[in-house]
Amino acid sequence: MIKISKTVNAILIVSFIASIIISILLYKSVSNQLGDIKYISGRDDPNFDTQAHIYQYYQSNPKYKGERKGIRKEIFLKDRDVQSLKNGYITARFILNSKGQTDRYRLKAVDNNYQKNQVTLQDSQKIISQLKILQNWIPGNVKNKKVDSYVQINFKIHDGKIIDIF
Numbered sequence: 001m002i003k004i005s006k007t008v009n010a011i012l013i014v015s016f017i018a019s020i021i022i023s024i025l026l027y028k029s030v031s032n033q034l035g036d037i038k039y040i041s042g043r044d045d046p047n048f049d050t051q052a053h054i055y056q057y058y059q060s061n062p063k064y065k066g067e068r069k070g071i072r073k074e075i076f077l078k079d080r081d082v083q084s085l086k087n088g089y090i091t092a093r094f095i096l097n098s099k100g101q102t103d104r105y106r107l108k109a110v111d112n113n114y115q116k117n118q119v120t121l122q123d124s125q126k127i128i129s130q131l132k133i134l135q136n137w138i139p140g141n142v143k144n145k146k147v148d149s150y151v152q153i154n155f156k157i158h159d160g161k162i163i164d165i166f
Contacts, residue, residue, distance in 0.1 A: 035056075035093075035150070036054070037054075037093060037094070037095060037104045037106055037150065039104065040104075044103055044104050045103045048095075048097065048101065048103035048104065049097055049099065049101075050095060050097055050148050051097070051098065051147065051148045053147075053148070054095060054147075054148040054149065054150060055140055055142060055147050055148065055149045055150070056149070056150055057140070057149055057150055057151055057152060059140070059142065059149075060139075060140025060141060060142050060147050060149045061140055061141065062096045062137065062138065062139055062140035062149040062151055063137075063138040064134060064136055064137055064138065065136035065137075065138065066136070068165065068166060070136065071134060071153065071165055072164075072165045074130075074133060074134060075130050075131075075133075075134075075162075075165060076162075076165075078130050078133075079126065080161045080162040080163075081160060081161060082123050082155075082157050082160055082161065082162060083120055083122060083123055083160065084109060084117065084118065084119045084120045084123040085109050085111065085117055085119075085123075085157045085160070086111075086157070086159065086160055087111060087112045087157060087158055087159065088109060088110050088111035088112050088117060088157050089109065089110055089154055089155065089156055089157065090107055090108070090109045090119060090123075090127065090154070090155040090157060091107065091108050091109075091152060091153070091154050091155075092105060092106070092107050092127060092128070092131055092152070092153045092154075092155070093105075093106050093107075093108075093150060093151070093152050094106065094131065094150070094151055095148060095149070095150060095151070096137050096139060096140065096148070096149050096150075096151045097139065097148045098139045098140075098146040098147055098148055099139070099146075100137045100138065100139050101137075102131070102132065102134070102137060102151070105128045105131060105132075107119045107124050107127060107128070127155070131153070137151075153165060153166075154166050
């Protein structure tokens, strides 16, 4: 009976330790969500202030004054030419902090067949500089508190020109 009790205790201890390890691993995997934008030294502003948790846009509903119409109006006044892509989509993702400031811009492009495409450095700099001009951001809100959020803006490209922003 004592031998069985020792075996059961050993199994319980091993199970307990395994559950703690699994819990820690799960916590770390959830806290670093897929799609998080990590800081890149030399590219991103080292003084850009973010909170520990950054919400997805659909969780906190960040906005731009005038919504998409306001964004289109400000960006369409600028140069619309794109050299990277004849036809397709460029998606810009960035962080809007609780103070209404933006940084950590990342771009991805696909053609009309949704095949991955590269954005040239020149196009990347042009699009990001246009996005940085946008100053009328309204931070996301969760439980009546301003929060940091990811923002996504899509550019539709046709014949090498931006024809829509959504």
